[in-house]
Amino acid sequence: MKVGIIGAGRMGQLHARTLVELADAPSLVIHDADHDKAACLARSLNAHASGAATTRTSCDAVLADTDALVVATPATQRRSVLEQAARAGLPVFCEKPLTADVEEARDITAALSGARIHVGFQRRCDPAYRTLREEITSGRLGRILMVRCTAFDHQPPAGAYEQTAGDIFTDCLIHDIDVVHWLTGQPTVAVQADGARLLGGAGFDVATAQLTLADDARAVLCASRLNPHGYDHRVEVLGTKGSLAVGLDEQTPLLRVAAPGGVVGPAPQSPYRDFTDRFAAAYEHELRAFLRVVTQGEPSPCSAQEALLAQEVAAAASRSARTGTRVAPSGGCRHADRGAGGAAPREGRRRTVCSDSMTTPR
Numbered sequence: 001m002k003v004g005i006i007g008a009g010r011m012g013q014l015h016a017r018t019l020v021e022l023a024d025a026p027s028l029v030i031h032d033a034d035h036d037k038a039a040c041l042a043r044s045l046n047a048h049a050s051g052a053a054t055t056r057t058s059c060d061a062v063l064a065d066t067d068a069l070v071v072a073t074p075a076t077q078r079r080s081v082l083e084q085a086a087r088a089g090l091p092v093f094c095e096k097p098l099t100a101d102v103e104e105a106r107d108i109t110a111a112l113s114g115a116r117i118h119v120g121f122q123r124r125c126d127p128a129y130r131t132l133r134e135e136i137t138s139g140r141l142g143r144i145l146m147v148r149c150t151a152f153d154h155q156p157p158a159g160a161y162e163q164t165a166g167d168i169f170t171d172c173l174i175h176d177i178d179v180v181h182w183l184t185g186q187p188t189v190a191v192q193a194d195g196a197r198l199l200g201g202a203g204f205d206v207a208t209a210q211l212t213l214a215d216d217a218r219a220v221l222c223a224s225r226l227n228p229h230g231y232d233h234r235v236e237v238l239g240t241k242g243s244l245a246v247g248l249d250e251q252t253p254l255l256r257v258a259a260p261g262g263v264v265g266p267a268p269q270s271p272y273r274d275f276t277d278r279f280a281a282a283y284e285h286e287l288r289a290f291l292r293v294v295t296q297g298e299p300s301p302c303s304a305q306e307a308l309l310a311q312e313v314a315a316a317a318s319r320s321a322r323t324g325t326r327v328a329p330s331g332g333c334r335h336a337d338r339g340a341g342g343a344a345p346r347e348g349r350r351r352t353v354c355s356d357s358m359t360t361p362r
Contacts, residue, residue: 001026001295004066004090006059006081008032008041011095011120012072014276018283019070020045020052026291028053031062063088068294075100075165082108091116093290096174098307100166102315109304118290118300119307121178125289126282128246132237133183141239144184147219149176150234150247152227154274156199167203168195168223169317176221177211177317178302178310179235186213187309192326193317199226209317229253230271231278251278 003026005016016028028045030053032038042053056062059081063069069085071078071094079099085092092112096119098105123129135141151172157165165171181187190212195204205225210218230253236245248254253271257264272278292298309329316327 001068001291002029002066003027004062004069005030005041005053005072006032006062006069007072007074007077008034008037009072009074012070013041014283015070015072015093015287016041016045016053017048018287020049022284022288022291024291025049025052026067027051029056029062029066030054031056031059059084063090066090068290069093070290071095079104079108083111086112086115089115091118091290091294093118093120093287095120096178096307097166097170097311097314098304100170102311105308105311109308112304115304116293116300117304118286118293119302119304120286121175121182121302121307121310122279122282122286123175123179124182124301125285126279127285129179129183129235129282132235132244132246135244136183136237136239137185140241141237141244142241144186144215144217144237144239146217146238147180147183148236148238149173149179149219149221150232151176151221151223152232153223153225154227154229154231154253154272156201156205156225162201162203166314167318168205168207168225169193169209169314169321170311172225173207173209173221173223173317174310174314176219176223176235177209177313178306180211180213180219180221181306181309183235183237184213184215184217184219186215186217188212188219188313188316188329189214190326190328191313191317191320193320194324195321201225204321207317207321209320211313227253229255229267231274232272233275233278 005012005028008030019025030038030042035057038055042055045053063084068091071081071092073081075097098108188211191209193209195207197205199205207223209221232253234247251268251270251272253268255264255267289301293300312329316329320327
């Protein structure tokens with residue numbers, strides 16, 4: 001099998017190296033607008049496994065010579081590649097989000113109707129997250145009341161990263177939004193978000209978002225571009241029969257104060273450095289799953305429609321943080337006199353919820 005890699009940047013390199021490490025590794029055909037970058041990646045892969053990769057000087061040449069495609073270009077450059085792949089009938093693995101613009105993402109999702117596409121929300125393939133979901137779907141936690149997600153990156157992204165990747169909601173918290181939908185089976189009907197610029201970046205570098213789900217459960221998401229101790233990503237779920245957490249392991253970069261003595265515990269010996277460290281197994285599992293989509297016709301772990309739902313909520317959160325309003329991810333502007341469960345808001349006043357008709361900031 002031949003798999004095309006479009007984009008030889010950080011994520012393209014990660015996916016290429018993960019693929020060549022598989023026991024049944026496909027041959028790779030790589031293209032990047034920077035031909036030298038594509039050639040450098042191919043040389044690196046071939047040093048590991050002779051003949052593992054070749055390069056092409058155009059996207060068209062890759063599409064004509066492969067059985068499946070991995071799209072890892074910057075989000076601002078994905079639309080045309082996805083449209084070409086859809087016309088060619090190629091199965092596609094695409095990094096999240098589908099595009100940088102939520103309106104474009106809606107158009108692309110419609111264009112990809114019926115296509116075999118797997119969008120890279122890798123936490124769906126993480127063993128710990130999958131166990132958590134099994135506990136929820138089995139009913140052992142009861143009715144889900146609250147989900148709380150922590151997303152603290154070790155170091156802020158460099159340079160003008162947000163111009164192509166999106167803001168902290170579209171780039172970072174979109175993963176947690178998707179996790180909430182996937183774990184609970186409930187869509188978001190409204191979001192209230194906030195953010196601040198505390199580290200000198202162009203966009204928000206700390207942010208929070210509260211999601212109201214269709215069954216009136218709540219999710220609270222917290223993100224920071226900086227955590228000096230390491231990469232700290234956690235999720236906690238509270239149900240009527242119990243609670244469960246993912247991310248509180250010996251590599252979590254979190255110092256603990258023990259009760260009742262108030263003693264600060266030792267720092268982890270080898271804290272997670274970044275997302276590639278924490279989710280290494282998930283990246284392998286998601287690409288194995290994609291190859292099964294290609295060769296065995298298995299369902300995609302994350303469809304374009306599911307990815308679009310997460311992106312719409314991320315766009316709504318971004319708008320909420322900019323405007324200070326409570327925002328509905330889609331639909332017309334409405335007044336939220338009652339929650340999804342019919343209960344009047346505790347503050348006893350009318351709250352305006354406006355649909356997000358704006359694109360995410362670039």
